[in-house]
Amino acid sequence: HATLGVMGGGQLGRMFVHAAQAMGYRTAVLDPDSASPAGLVSHQHVRTAYADADGLAALIESADAITTEFENVPAVALRALAERRPVAPSGDVVAICQDRAAEKAHFVAAGVACAPYAVIETAEQLAAVPDALLPGILKTARLGYDGKGQIGVATREELIAAWALLGQVPCVLEQRLALHLELSVIVARGADGALVNFPVQQNLHRDGILAVTQVPAPDVSPALAEEAARCAGQIAAQMGYVGVLCVEFFVVRTESGLRLVANEMAPRPHNSGHYTIDACDVSQFELQVRTLTALPLVAPRLHSPCVMLNLLGDLWFDAEGRERTPCWDAVLALPGTHLHLYGKASARPGRKMGHLTLTGASLATVRATALRVCSLLGLPSDGLV
Numbered sequence: 001h002a003t004l005g006v007m008g009g010g011q012l013g014r015m016f017v018h019a020a021q022a023m024g025y026r027t028a029v030l031d032p033d034s035a036s037p038a039g040l041v042s043h044q045h046v047r048t049a050y051a052d053a054d055g056l057a058a059l060i061e062s063a064d065a066i067t068t069e070f071e072n073v074p075a076v077a078l079r080a081l082a083e084r085r086p087v088a089p090s091g092d093v094v095a096i097c098q099d100r101a102a103e104k105a106h107f108v109a110a111g112v113a114c115a116p117y118a119v120i121e122t123a124e125q126l127a128a129v130p131d132a133l134l135p136g137i138l139k140t141a142r143l144g145y146d147g148k149g150q151i152g153v154a155t156r157e158e159l160i161a162a163w164a165l166l167g168q169v170p171c172v173l174e175q176r177l178a179l180h181l182e183l184s185v186i187v188a189r190g191a192d193g194a195l196v197n198f199p200v201q202q203n204l205h206r207d208g209i210l211a212v213t214q215v216p217a218p219d220v221s222p223a224l225a226e227e228a229a230r231c232a233g234q235i236a237a238q239m240g241y242v243g244v245l246c247v248e249f250f251v252v253r254t255e256s257g258l259r260l261v262a263n264e265m266a267p268r269p270h271n272s273g274h275y276t277i278d279a280c281d282v283s284q285f286e287l288q289v290r291t292l293t294a295l296p297l298v299a300p301r302l303h304s305p306c307v308m309l310n311l312l313g314d315l316w317f318d319a320e321g322r323e324r325t326p327c328w329d330a331v332l333a334l335p336g337t338h339l340h341l342y343g344k345a346s347a348r349p350g351r352k353m354g355h356l357t358l359t360g361a362s363l364a365t366v367r368a369t370a371l372r373v374c375s376l377l378g379l380p381s382d383g384l385v
């Protein structure tokens with residue numbers, strides 16, 4: 001029985017563990033949190049910090065091949081593991097994805113446009129920022145997620161204050177674009193260069209956090225979808241990527257029509273790809289297993305239109321701020337409703353607790369079900385009406 005190891009024990013690791021176990025593998029999770037969502041369901045759970053030498057040695061001892069479920073694993077840890085075991089994705093590509101400056105430079109190298117930006121690491125660079133980047137969004141180069149580590153700035157004064165507020169750490173300033181819509185593409189690339197992609201997802205974010213994903217993307221033309229898939233494949237191939245990669249795109253309107261702009265990428269399965277578990281014949285997590293173990297990659301097929309709704313911790317509190325469990329009965333009484341909860345011990349507003357995937361015969365039916373769910377749970381319905 002081969003054992004697959006994963007760095008990180010969050011919900012992405014948990015769903016990787018589910019996929020690996022379904023295919024007969026044993027699993028080992030490295031995460032310091034003794035109640036991590038993936039650690040709770042794994043055969044083994046190494047409870048140390050990510051770069052802890054004893055923890056890495058224990059993972060090497062247990063696992064025959066190792067992957068990661070989040071991009072902030074120190075690249076040095078992945079490189080150390082790779083000296084003894086197959087590791088995918090590699091420390092080198094994860095290092096690119098960890099740093100917005102390196103990531104944007106890579107998009108440009110792969111021939112894919114990104115938002116106009118400047119790297120800010122020094123007071124001199126801050127002073128030299130061109131006016132054309134304002135109004136903009138200042139983002140820490142590292143460690144941001146769910147819109148954390150980002151401040152919108154309209155003027156130079158605001159920019160200076162924002163950089164101070166972020167601790168004067170390395171940042172990128174991006175021009176704020178007028179978004180027509182947002183989409184993402186998930187690709188899987190094997191060590192032999194084989195490349196497959198999932199259908200393009202249309203995403204709605206609220207307060208910087210993914211809220212709704214719809215597939216097939218209702219407002220994306222086949223030509224634009226094909227272009228996005230081609231760009232994502234190019235971004236993966238250009239860095240010799242092995243594993244599952246998600247590329248987020250903005251769609252902006254220009255005089256010559258709609259244009260794709262790469263936003264950021266994640267070297268792992270992605271929240272916008274959770275629908276693949278219930279709506280595709282192979283999930284993003286199964287493809288993560290297959291890329292890690294050099295099993296054949298097959299082009300995924302969407303067998304059902306779907307809407308994915310994220311379930312944030314806010315749902316676990318009533319209007320008076322008292323903790324409660326959402327009432328799932330009425331939701332699960334609707335056809336084609338798939339509930340996924342991540343087993344997190346405590347809810348916090350904004351914390352990803354689970355998701356719902358709704359499947360049905362047509363996107364129109366599924367959207368109608370999604371509206372019912374939103375009204376039952378008290379979720380906003382923008383993007384679905």
Ligand code: ATP
Pocket residue numbers: 115137139144145146147148174175176177178179182205208209210248263264
């Ligand atoms: P994730 O959880 O996806 O990793 P993140 O914290 O890395 O999120 P981004 O993807 O950089 O954040 O931005 C979050 C959201 O903020 C985007 O999906 C988009 O809605 C908005 N946004 C970010 N950058 C821009 C921009 N340059 N112009 C307009 N909107 C933007």
Ligand code: MG
Pocket residue numbers: 144145146264
């Ligand atoms: Mg991000």
Ligand code: MG
Pocket residue numbers: 248263264
């Ligand atoms: Mg993002």
